[in-house]
Amino acid sequence: MSVMDIEKKIKDLTAELNHYNYQYYVLADSLISDYDFDLKLKELEALERQYPAFADPNSPTQRVGGDITSKFKTEKHRWPMLSLGNTYSQEELFDFDQRIRKIIGDQFEYVCELKFDGLSISLTYENGLLKKAVTRGDGTQGDVVTNNIKTIRSIPIRLKEGDYPSQFEIRGEIFMHKSAFLRLNKEREENAEQTYANPRNFASGTIKLQDSAEVAKRPLDCFLYFLYCDNRTNLFHDHWNSLEHVKSWGFHVCEHTKKCNSLADVFEFIDYWDTERHNLGYEIDGIVIKVNDYAQQEDLGFTAKNPRWAISYKFKAERVETTLNTISYQVGRTGAVTPVANLQPVLLAGTTVKRASLHNANEIARLDLHQGDTVYVEKGGEIIPKIIGVNLEKRLPDTTAFIYPDSCPECGTTLIRQEGEAVHYCPNETGCPPQIVGKMQHFIGRKMMDIEGMGDETVETFFRKGLLHNIVDIYGLKDHQEDLQQLERFGQKSIDNMLAGIEKSKEKPFEKVLFSLGIRHVGETIAKKLAQHFKNIDALAQASTEEIEGVQDIGRRIAESVKEYLDNPIHQQQLISLRHYGLKLEIEEREIILASENLSGKTFLISGVFADYSREQLAELIESNGGKMLSSISSKLNYLVAGDKMGPSKLAKAEKLGIPMINEQDLLDLIHSK
Known part of the structure; x- marks a missing residue:
């Protein structure tokens, strides 16, 4: 390569890897496998060593993590959170071991x-x-x-109570168990x-x-694995000893940790977990090796x-080659059309893989998939099999590229793709069989009408x-x-049980009915907020897009989707029929017996978690003493009753508007002030 070619290669690799870093750390979206990323990074490191004049000061080889975001306050680490050097080969682990022995002996x-x-924390x-x-x-x-x-x-x-230092930092990794991931992803798919x-x-x-209340709904876990404090060496002497203390203080420390006296012990540990990792309830991508003392x-x-005293040995993501036979297209209840790769069956990570999701048209174009291609399929950190590339050397001559269809594979309706979205949709919701069936299946679901x-x-x-034909x-x-x-296979007893379940479903509150309708982008939480704000389906139907968007946590896209659904004459007729059958299309207002009028004329919003009262109990206290509850922060709000874990966005908005923030005791004092 010429000097100009080398300079361009370094510049292109730098830009490419910085882009992958941004997608991974900031947008939580991995566009490339860890193994391929690391190969590119090593290539860039080698070029920069040989041609240092062309190295960019912002090169990814000089970084230890990702970017910080603009969403949160930032703070400097007292002890930098350095990344670990990594390797995929046992030969490089041997070299690491030899370097250590040269410095500190055997x-x-x-x-x-x-x-x-x-996610490191x-x-x-x-x-x-x-x-x-x-x-x-x-x-x-x-x-x-x-x-x-x-x-x-x-x-x-x-x-x-414990023997912990008065001040210390502990480092760990936040993760999600596989079962929780699959369950929550299924819910997201159902909510479009x-x-x-x-x-x-x-x-x-x-x-x-931004909203910690939403975070609380997602079951995250955390393993803690490293302690920092002043005078640490004298207090604990070594890493193993500190882990034992940390466990006794109540921290969640992974039990799969081993003290090794030789590199042979390390290799044995690696070999064991390279196979056994598939039986864990969470993802690991390698082994960390640390000098103990x-x-x-x-x-x-x-x-x-x-x-220099630690390194990570990374498992290669399991990758196999197989043939891409066809691409089929699944139509969901919201009309979203998802492409699925149908593969020649192949064994991968202990299971036979026949299909892999391709997500959307962009993914098919990015991979440049052709008929009969030999493709690379990976699991690794992906629980769901994923096509990560094509073996171009095995591409068949004169094969044609897959083209995403422009019409629905089920009903033939022309597909639409809204601006800013990657997914294509079939708009024929009342005539497309998978959408009709899917909406009814959604309606009867456990979290919906639970029939x-x-x-x-x-x-x-x-x-x-x-x-x-419809709900x-x-x-x-x-x-x-x-x-x-x-x-x-449908006896009288089954019929009676089903009809009883249908009748019982009429007792479900308005918010459940609203969620059950299957309005695109309206999940359980959004339905509840809309029901509480508008009180009944008529008020919601008469509201403008702007008025719907004015409800807390409702964005423009959700507001437009709700408005479009309720403006549809077919849906309007269905709602009339559901009301006729006795479904609840308005919230049941409680009769409030006033204990006092000490809060009369005052408006309140409750946010966070409280020590002695639930939020519902506080709301009842406010209303029974003449106060009025609001659903969002605005200039009309008199008091924000703030508890622990209140969302930072609410806090910032309240501070900006100068709204007084009170705790539960302040509220009680207001009630008893007269």
Whole structure:
């Protein structure tokens, strides 16, 4: 290569890797496998060593993490959160071991730990109380996410009595268990929200949410694995000893940790977990090896961005080659059309893989998929199999590229793609069979109308037999008992149970009915906020897009979706019929008996968690003493009743508007002030 070619290569690699870093750390979206990223990074490091004049000061080789965001306050780390050097080969581990022996001799131990695939966090405790939680950020400073971290149950907010220092930092990794990831991704898919590729992205995206109440709904976990404090060497002597103390203080420390006396012990630990990792309930992507003794760690020191006394051995993501046979397209209840790769069956990470999600048209174009391509399929951190590339050397001659269809594969309607969205939709919601069936299956679901005795297969059968055409027909099934009795494997007892379940569903509150309608982008939480704000379906239907958007946490896209749904004459007629059948399309106002009028003329909003009262109890106290509850922060609000874990966005808005913030005791004082 010429000098100009080398300079361009360095510049292109730098830009490419910086882009991947931004997507991974800030947007929680991995566009490339860890292995391929590391290969590119090593290539750039080698070029920069050989041609230092062309190295960019902002090169990813000089970074230890990702970027900080503009969403949160940032804070500098007292002890930098350096990244670990990593390797994929046991030969390089042998070289690492030899370098250590040259500096500190042969008398030392290693501690081997699982390398969790999550989000790094630093927690500061003062006198046993959690004071601050900061993300790694760029290694020098990170985002302060204390309120969000306090929602993670495995992280103690206050320690019990113990021998811990008055002030210390403890580092760890936030992650999501595989089962929780699959469950929550399924819920997002049902609510027509973008799904996450892997648990790591889900955990990272969750911690970066502005509303800690939303964070609390997502079950995150955290393993703690490294302690920092003044005079640490004299207090604990070595890393293993500090882990034992940390466990006794109440921190969640992974039990799969081993003290090793030789490199052979380290290799044995690595080999064991390379296979056994698939049986864990969470993702790991390697093993961390640390010199145990603190004094020896200090002797070994640091490079500009890595400790010399530790390294991570990364497992290669399991990758196989197989043939892409076809691409099929699934239509969901919201009309979203998802491409699925149908593969020649192949064994991967202990399971036979036949299909892989391709997400959307952009992914098909990015991969440049052709008929009969030999593709690379990976699991690694991806629980769901993923096509990560094409073996172009095996591409068949004269093969044609896959082209995303412009019409619905189920009903032939021209697909639409809204600005700013990656997904194509079929707009024929009342005539496209998968959408019709999917909406009815959503309607009867456990978190929706929860109709006992009626499942997804039953809905499909009734649709095929012409007994169900939309959600209204569910309440007319009692008039078709003769037809029901003719169905195979559907006895009288099953019919009676189902009809009883349908009748019982009429008791569901308005917010559940609203959620059950399957309005695009309207999940359980959004439905509840809309119901509480507008009180009934008529007020919601008459509201403008701007008025709907004015409800707390309702964005423009959600408001437009709600308005479009309620303006549709077909939906209007269905709502009239549902009301006729006795479904609740308004909230049941409680009769409030005033204990006093001491809060008369005052408006309140409650946010956070309280020691002695639930939020519902505080709301009842306010209303029973003449006060009025509001659903969002505005200039009309007189008092914000603020508890622990209140969302930072509410706090900022209240401060900006100069709204007085009171605690539960202040509220009681107001009630009893006259």
